[in-house]
Amino acid sequence: xxxxxxxxxxxxxxxxxxxxxxxxxxxxxxxxxxxxxxxxxxxxxxxxxxxxxxxxxxxxxxxxxxxxxxxxxxxxxxxxxxxxxxxxxxxxxxxxxxxxxxxxxxxxxxxxxxxxxxxxxxxxxxxxxxxxxxxxxxxxxxxxxxxxxxxxxxxxxxxxxxxxxxxxxxxxxxxxxxxxxxxxxxxxxxxxxxxxxxxxxxxxxxxxxxxxxxxxxxxxxxxxxxxxxxxxxxxxxxxxxxxxxxxxxxxxxxxxxxxxxxxx
Amino acid sequence: xxxxxxxxxxxxxxxxxxxxxxxxxxxxxxxxxxxxxxxxxxxxxxxxxxxxxxxxxxxxxxxxxxxxxxxxxxxxxxxxxxxxxxxxxxxxxxxxxxxxxxxxxxxxxxxxxxxxxxxxxxxxxxxxxxxxxxxxxxxxxxxxxxxxxxxxxxxxxxxxxxxxxxxxxxxxxxxxxxxxxxxxxxxxxxxxxxxxxxxxxxxxxxxxxxxxxxxxxxxxxxxxxxxxxxxxxxxxxxxxxxxxxxxxxxxxxxxxxxxxxxxxxxxxxxxxxxxxxxxxxxxxxxxxxxxxxxxxxxxxxxxxxxxxxxxxxxxxxxxxxxxxxxxxxxxxxxxxxxxxxxxxxxxxxxxxxxxxxxxxxxxxxxxxxxxxxxxxxxxxxxxxxxxxxxxxxxxxxxxxxxxxxxxxxxxxxxxxxxxxxxxxxxxxxxxxxxxxxx
Amino acid sequence: xxxxxxxxxxxxxxxxxxxxxxxxxxxxxxxxxxxxxxxxxxxxxxxxxxxxxxxxxxxxxxxxxxxxxxxxxxxxxxxxxxxxxxxxxxxxxxxxxxxxxxxxxxxxxxxxxxxxxxxxxxxxxxxxxxxxxxxxxxxxxxxxxxxxxxxxxxxxxxxxxxxxxxxxxxxxxxxxxxxxxxxxxxxxxxxxxxxxxxxxxxxxxxxxxxxxxxxxxxxxxxxxxxxxxxxxxxxxx
Numbered sequence: 001x002x003x004x005x006x007x008x009x010x011x012x013x014x015x016x017x018x019x020x021x022x023x024x025x026x027x028x029x030x031x032x033x034x035x036x037x038x039x040x041x042x043x044x045x046x047x048x049x050x051x052x053x054x055x056x057x058x059x060x061x062x063x064x065x066x067x068x069x070x071x072x073x074x075x076x077x078x079x080x081x082x083x084x085x086x087x088x089x090x091x092x093x094x095x096x097x098x099x100x101x102x103x104x105x106x107x108x109x110x111x112x113x114x115x116x117x118x119x120x121x122x123x124x125x126x127x128x129x130x131x132x133x134x135x136x137x138x139x140x141x142x143x144x145x146x147x148x149x150x151x152x153x154x155x156x157x158x159x160x161x162x163x164x165x166x167x168x169x170x171x172x173x174x175x176x177x178x179x180x181x182x183x184x185x186x187x188x189x190x191x192x193x194x195x196x197x198x199x200x201x202x203x204x205x206x207x208x209x210x211x212x213x214x215x216x217x218x219x220x221x222x223x224x225x226x227x228x229x230x231x232x233x234x235x236x237x238x239x240x241x242x243x244x245x246x247x248x249x250x251x252x253x254x255x256x257x258x259x260x261x262x263x264x
Numbered sequence: 265x266x267x268x269x270x271x272x273x274x275x276x277x278x279x280x281x282x283x284x285x286x287x288x289x290x291x292x293x294x295x296x297x298x299x300x301x302x303x304x305x306x307x308x309x310x311x312x313x314x315x316x317x318x319x320x321x322x323x324x325x326x327x328x329x330x331x332x333x334x335x336x337x338x339x340x341x342x343x344x345x346x347x348x349x350x351x352x353x354x355x356x357x358x359x360x361x362x363x364x365x366x367x368x369x370x371x372x373x374x375x376x377x378x379x380x381x382x383x384x385x386x387x388x389x390x391x392x393x394x395x396x397x398x399x400x401x402x403x404x405x406x407x408x409x410x411x412x413x414x415x416x417x418x419x420x421x422x423x424x425x426x427x428x429x430x431x432x433x434x435x436x437x438x439x440x441x442x443x444x445x446x447x448x449x450x451x452x453x454x455x456x457x458x459x460x461x462x463x464x465x466x467x468x469x470x471x472x473x474x475x476x477x478x479x480x481x482x483x484x485x486x487x488x489x490x491x492x493x494x495x496x497x498x499x500x501x502x503x504x505x506x507x508x509x510x511x512x513x514x515x516x517x518x519x520x521x522x523x524x525x526x527x528x529x530x531x532x533x534x535x536x537x538x539x540x541x542x543x544x545x546x547x548x549x550x551x552x553x554x555x556x557x558x559x560x561x562x563x564x565x566x567x568x569x570x571x572x573x574x575x576x577x578x579x580x581x582x583x584x585x586x587x588x589x590x591x592x593x594x595x596x597x598x599x600x601x602x603x604x605x606x607x608x609x610x611x612x613x614x615x616x617x618x619x620x621x622x623x624x625x626x627x628x629x630x631x632x633x634x635x636x637x638x639x640x641x642x643x644x645x646x647x648x649x650x651x652x653x654x655x656x657x658x659x660x661x662x663x664x665x666x667x668x669x670x671x672x673x674x675x676x677x678x679x680x681x682x683x684x685x686x687x688x689x690x691x692x693x694x695x696x697x698x699x700x701x702x
Numbered sequence: 703x704x705x706x707x708x709x710x711x712x713x714x715x716x717x718x719x720x721x722x723x724x725x726x727x728x729x730x731x732x733x734x735x736x737x738x739x740x741x742x743x744x745x746x747x748x749x750x751x752x753x754x755x756x757x758x759x760x761x762x763x764x765x766x767x768x769x770x771x772x773x774x775x776x777x778x779x780x781x782x783x784x785x786x787x788x789x790x791x792x793x794x795x796x797x798x799x800x801x802x803x804x805x806x807x808x809x810x811x812x813x814x815x816x817x818x819x820x821x822x823x824x825x826x827x828x829x830x831x832x833x834x835x836x837x838x839x840x841x842x843x844x845x846x847x848x849x850x851x852x853x854x855x856x857x858x859x860x861x862x863x864x865x866x867x868x869x870x871x872x873x874x875x876x877x878x879x880x881x882x883x884x885x886x887x888x889x890x891x892x893x894x895x896x897x898x899x900x901x902x903x904x905x906x907x908x909x910x911x912x913x914x915x916x917x918x919x920x921x922x923x924x925x926x927x928x929x930x931x932x933x934x935x936x937x938x939x
Contacts, residue, residue, distance in 0.1 A: 059781060086756075
């Protein structure tokens with residue numbers, strides 16, 4: 001059904017107001033999370049993440065390019081997300097929607113601000129040649145909560161990315177495919193997303209919960225405990241308490257999420 | 265020469281049989297071969313081979329009872345999502361009379377309704393109606409979505425499965441043939457019921473399901489598995505299981521008769537109102553459709569006697585709402601207009617409202633006199649839904665007769681023109697009118 | 703990895719040591735996605751293809767609908783990370799062409815008369831590519847359509863043959879595709895052998911073309927078994 005029926009909205013809200021959820025989880029409980037690395041051999045880094053039935057594949061492809069003018073000694077990260085039409089009957093083929101642009105930018109913010117990738121090390125020749133990492137998110141199945149799945153997938157893909165050794169000689173970049181080096185990550189980052197239903201903040205919304213949300217907040221926290229990204233979504237407001245409560249729970253969930261990454 | 269057995273799993277393009285076998289649903293004939301067109305299981309009945317699909321979308325058929333969600337409100341109709349490639353429309357005339365109100369106040373986007381598929385044309389445009397037992401808007405409760413092909417399994421032979429669940433969980437359950445199910449009861453029971461229904465869907469193809477579901481039910485509701493059933497009941501279940509395994513093969517779209525039979529058998533267990541009235545067994549007529557008609561009879565009777573039939577908490581049917589003031593206004597207007605080609609003009613005398621109210625008492629008597637055959641003629645007229653009998657209430661619902669005939673221009677406003685077919689409700693009216701003049 | 707055939711050795715072994723009529727190992731899985739009505743995942747050689755089917759369903763693109771039958775719409779897309787040099791996201795001319803011929807390859811098999819004014823959407827996503835993605839896409843799409851319960855006359859299956867080192871061979875790998883002399887993708891309805899897709903890219907004489915066609919059809923028939931197996935192992939039990 002394209003529009004969520006009033007009855008369903010009421011029944012889900014009712015259950016949540018009693019601190020229970022349709023699938024039996026606690027309000028601050030994640031669904032089953034699976035993280036798999038190196039799933040695409042053509043990509044220098046890749047990962048697949050499932051949270052519940054939501055499924056995301058990320059591929060990292062490096063190319064050589066020119067740095068930004070104002071940051072001549074830093075490599076470049078570009079994050080793109082595609083909410084594929086196969087993932088949900090309502091997703092349409094075409095240029096990226098607002099939602100997919102938002103997803104890409106929020107995840108990018110979490111990666112960039114956490115400085116998980118040392119961009120200086122991606123510099124080959126200052127002012128001339130740097131590594132540009134293209135991070136492409138492919139959403140293949142949508143069952144709620146793309147932000148958390150996407151962030152996990154991106155971090156996981158980056159942590160297993162191998163770049164060919166690059167040297168700059170005679171005004172040219174020489175790539176040695178035989179010698180690859182792992183991308184060094186300074187620390188990992190994970191994101192937790194909450195939706196407001198009724199008066200409660202609910203972690204890791206499943207599809208039905210996400211479709212009746214009043215508001216949403218995603219909190220990205222690094223391994224060392226810094227908040228590096230935050231995004232509020234939805235048409236209705238959140239209270240200060242809602243936000244602080246979410247941050248609190250996000251902190252407590254951070255270890256659990258990061259441990260999924262370290263599984264590899 | 266047949267290459268497969270009953271219940272074998274097949275895929276599209278697989279050759280099933282040759283020569284003198286008939287091609288049923290899910291198959292096609294190519295020269296002398298019967299070939300599968302679906303992924304599913306073989307159903308072999310005599311020489312007819314069908315393939316019951318594992319997955320399929322619901323395609324609306326006339327006479328089906330479905331649950332739909334209002335997806336759009338337009339000038340004179342509601343558009344409904346039926347969980348199907350085809351959406352349906354519910355004309356405003358199903359609810360309103362001449363004085364059309366704001367449609368949005370009756371049903372708005374997001375409301376969930378229990379409806380009947382009135383008609384489906386060749387390009388599958390679907391027309392829906394609310395005239396049926398227990399039809400209208402659902403309040404509260406929750407919705408479950410199952411594959412339409414599993415609906416027979418959920419209902420069970422003569423409602424055995426669904427009634428077992430209803431009894432144990434004390435929930436109201438309404439099953440739409442389009443695979444949507446509405447449940448209402450205690451919160452915990454609602455969840456249990458929903459999970460049980462999902463379990464049935466997943467295991468629909470297995471045998472011994474009724475017993476296993478029974479155990480699950482008791483386990484989840486009471487916390488323990490019930491003691492062994494006594495001998496007498498078990499054989500009954502076993503034979504029901506056998507029947508149920510055959511049910512899906514009966515659920516064949518090109519086998520109209522089977523389906524009607526099936527639906528009618530299960531409609532009893534499918535409605536909101538509990539069948540405590542022994543007179544339901546008026547349905548001892550032979551014709552399938554008479555069973556539906558018989559129920560209509562009971563509906564009308566009870567409405568006249570006791571007011572609305574439905575359970576107010578769970579369901580509201582706006583067609584039974586109070587339109588008295590509108591009606592009086594209509595009578596006023598009508599008295600000043602020409603009768604057109606009305607054979608039976610509404611009486612110019614306002615007192616007729618009372619007379620017509622009194623008529624209700626006569627109707628009680630007359631309903632039983634009217635044979636089901638008449639109702640058949642009225643109800644089953646396929647081309648012209650303006651011949652449909654509206655609820656036989658007092659004048660408040662007179663405007664139900666104001667359906668346009670097929671060849672009349674549809675300006676969206678029903679005219680007050682009583683249906684004047686032979687054997688119709690209005691014959692009684694004629695008699696009364698005559699007597700009032702005497 | 704790439705093996706460079708020097709001029710010293712004139713043996714005509716294929717780079718991955720396959721016989722001329724040997725298919726790359728293939729696996730197909732049906733029903734892999736949650737939201738789609740039907741889905742399939744296919745791996746052949748280094749290819750990884752994911753196909754999702756939605757339908758029959760309503761479409762708001764009225765001009766595509768037909769009053770007496772359902773219609774099919776295909777979208778073939780390659781993920782940016784699916785190839786050696788990153789591919790820009792979004793459709794390009796090649797994807798456009800492949801989407802069209804895929805739809806045309808599948809359409810003859812569809813039986814959509816009972817679903818007028820409806821649409822069946824097929825979304826083919828190449829998440830890793832290694833030669834022969836369009837054939838793999840069609841093969842996987844048939845499984846996904848069957849998984850979704852779409853009525854079909856047959857499971858369309860596709861395979862490519864070509865000419866490499868003057869020899870007509872079956873199921874070109876990426877290297878063979880790039881450095882070969884001809885590439886002939888073919889799709890058939892296996893039961894009666896009717897051809898629903900045929901392209902030819904390269905130089906072949908009449909004899910070679912005929913050989914390639916036959917070889918491809920043979921390959922298709924073998925792959926057809928794998929398609930059926932995918933559905934049986936998912937649902938047949």
